[in-house]
Amino acid sequence: MQTPFIQNYQFNVITKQANFLLKALRTVADRKVLETVRYTAVTNSLEVFDELTAEQKQLLEQLSSYEAAHELQDYLDRLEGFLIPFPQVSAKQIQKLFPKAKKLKLPDLETVDYARTTYLRWTDIATNRLFIVYPYEEKFLGIEGRITATNKKGYCMFCNRHQELGFFNVKTKGHSPDNLASIGHITDVTMLEKFLLSTVK
Missing domain, CATH: 1.20.1280 (Monooxygenase)
Structure with a gap:
């Protein structure tokens, strides 16, 4: 095996x-x-x-x-x-990551290709908020923020590619906004993990 x-x-x-x-x-x-x-x-x-x-x-x-x-x-x-699959995550676990989102709309977890997932991401169109769930050291990190289209191309520090970017506004420890590509084929998780850990209060 x-x-x-x-x-x-x-x-x-x-x-x-x-x-x-x-x-x-x-x-x-x-x-x-x-x-x-x-x-x-x-x-x-x-x-x-x-x-x-x-x-x-x-x-x-x-x-x-x-x-x-x-x-x-x-x-x-x-x-x-x-491939090491993305750890199974339940709706209840995700809801605990976002306690302030009272009417949190979750993605269809049954259709996720866990083998080809680096992080879970979905957008709540009604509130224009982007949610990210990422496994880190036997637990999950969850962040949310407002996503705004820029209609500009640039270099994504997470995906390491030049492509169209979205402006992802998240309150981090330093309360500074960062850019996040709307679609990503990540080849290095270093910057992603650094960004996610900076949001943990």
Whole structure:
């Protein structure tokens, strides 16, 4: 039985590196350049893990051995079996995280793909408030704030991508607002955790 060891954000990194490799395979003829790309893709994938067993490292290193799009997709499909799912969270647990939200509208927890979730987020359209639930050290962190469309593109410090941003106004310890992308494929949770922990009073 395979033991899950890949967090969703780490899987996003591996997917990004697989796409990087695929693009090189389609456009680069020089074998030395391709070998460098293969080495870089594997190195970048391994760097997001603190600890790996020999078997886990060997599995991730297989990324460099594929030549075709369907092979890379099959490999990613196989890796999904090693994903650590988002911890099961109940409606009651979520409600406890937001005691001031008296008429809290929850997402449909039955339809959440927990294997591909880094954090739960949903917007209450009636109040224009964004809610985030994130697992941290055997517990859940919950924050809420007002979301405003900016109609501008910029660099999201959470998703590490240039995309359209929303202005997420949250009262943190320092009462300073931060930007949060409306949709995210997170590849590093460091800034997300720093932001979330700054809201814990």
